[in-house]
Amino acid sequence: MSRSSVVVGAAALVTLAALAALWLATPDGQGGPCTVAVPLTVLPDMDESSGLAVSRRHRGVLWSHNDSGNADVLFALDTSGKILAKVRVPIRTRDWEDVSAAPCPAGDCLYIADIGDNQASRPRIPIYRVAEPALTDTETAAPAVFPATYADGPHNAEGMFVVGADAFIVTRDRRAGVYRASLPSARGGDLVFNRIGELGLAAATDVGQSAPAFTLPAAKGDPVALDKLRGKVVYVDFWASWCGPCRRSFPWMNEMQQKYGGKGFTIVGVNVDKKRSDADKFLVQNPADFTVVFDEAGTTPAAYAVKGMPSSYLIDGKGNVVYVERGFLDEHKAELEQRIAALVGKN
Numbered sequence: 413m414s415r416s417s418v419v420v421g422a423a424a425l426v427t428l429a430a431l432a433a434l435w436l437a438t439p440d441g442q443g444g445p446c447t448v449a450v451p452l453t454v455l456p457d458m459d460e461s462s463g464l465a466v467s468r469r470h471r472g473v474l475w476s477h478n479d480s481g482n483a484d485v486l487f488a489l490d491t492s493g494k495i496l497a498k499v500r501v502p503i504r505t506r507d508w509e510d511v512s513a514a515p516c517p518a519g520d521c522l523y524i525a526d527i528g529d530n531q532a533s534r535p536r537i538p539i540y541r542v543a544e545p546a547l548t549d550t551e552t553a554a555p556a557v558f559p560a561t562y563a564d565g566p567h568n569a570e571g572m573f574v575v576g577a578d579a580f581i582v583t584r585d586r587r588a589g590v591y592r593a594s595l596p597s598a599r600g601g602d603l604v605f606n607r608i609g610e611l612g613l614a615a616a617t618d619v620g621q622s623a624p625a626f627t628l629p630a631a632k633g634d635p636v637a638l639d640k641l642r643g644k645v646v647y648v649d650f651w652a653s654w655c656g657p658c659r660r661s662f663p664w665m666n667e668m669q670q671k672y673g674g675k676g677f678t679i680v681g682v683n684v685d686k687k688r689s690d691a692d693k694f695l696v697q698n699p700a701d702f703t704v705v706f707d708e709a710g711t712t713p714a715a716y717a718v719k720g721m722p723s724s725y726l727i728d729g730k731g732n733v734v735y736v737e738r739g740f741l742d743e744h745k746a747e748l749e750q751r752i753a754a755l756v757g758k759n
Contacts, residue, residue: 453493459656463510468520469544497547514574519543525572532566560603624715625729628705645755646727647679653694655721661740662698669702675756
């Protein structure tokens with residue numbers, strides 16, 4: 413979420429797996445229609461799956477990985493969502509957003525895209541290439557490294573794929589851009605991604621935009637309208653009961669609400685579960701000392717174009733988004749608090 417891309421939630425991942433199962437079973441040259449082949453399944457050890465690739469080496473196998481803030485591990489899944497293998501990659505990524513399977517000089521390879529850049533400030537982003545591992549492996553071979561730049565400066569991105577000798581990145585600009593670089597056949601080498609077009613898709617709610625208004629039922633008291641909070645600094649956090657990082661974020665949000673609540677700051681946690689009972693069970697185990705509202709219909713996350721859980725939006729007193737945090741990382745907590753304190757101080 414960014415973090416992430418399209419960021420694929422753990423439960424939603426198996427929907428894609430089911431579609432992939434249909435694709436894998438379809439003779440070459442035939443397409444669609446797409447149907448759900450298996451029920452949704454929650455994937456153990458995968459708090460926030462961020463990428464998905466169909467294996468070239470193992471028929472019926474999918475490769476995925478957790479978003480940033482987790483160990484650098486490839487998960488091999490069958491098309492029912494069963495984890496077949498966990499293979500460590502001997503690297504340390506900063507914001508691993510996607511994985512792609514493609515041919516390479518060694519045969520079949522996986523390309524690992526460490527391309528997340530929420531603040532569009534990374535001068536270089538690494539792309540790694542490893543030979544696709546066996547399902548009995550515990551660690552991949554040492555990867556080839558391709559330090560990459562964009563010809564027109566840094567971008568945030570969550571999607572990458574490889575076709576033939578070219579790598580493509582889809583950025584998260586206001587209008588999603590498509591960038592291409594040619595991959596050298598050597599062990600590694602620098603890449604320069606050049607813009608070749610755009611998808612014509614508007615970006616998600618981002619910094620500098622007005623926060624979409626909402627009025628939602630609250631856990632306690634009257635419905636909450638974002639417009640009624642104008643003049644305050646607001647931290648809108650989208651969360652779900654099945655979201656692992658959300659469990660880690662609640663204690664921190666409780667702390668922020670207690671520390672800055674008397675200074676014109678408020679947190680609104682927007683739950684997106686389809687069943688209120690799932691959210692209620694979560695709240696028993698993870699009490700919230702801030703405002704919680706419910707959107708079972710999913711209208712609000714759609715308005716914000718939320719792609720993964722949690723996703724949080726820091727909104728100033730004028731109703732403008734000034735910072736977006738996708739996912740929840742312990743190492744980002746200090747910076748988040750600094751941003752909150754600075755806004756409260758200006759309010």
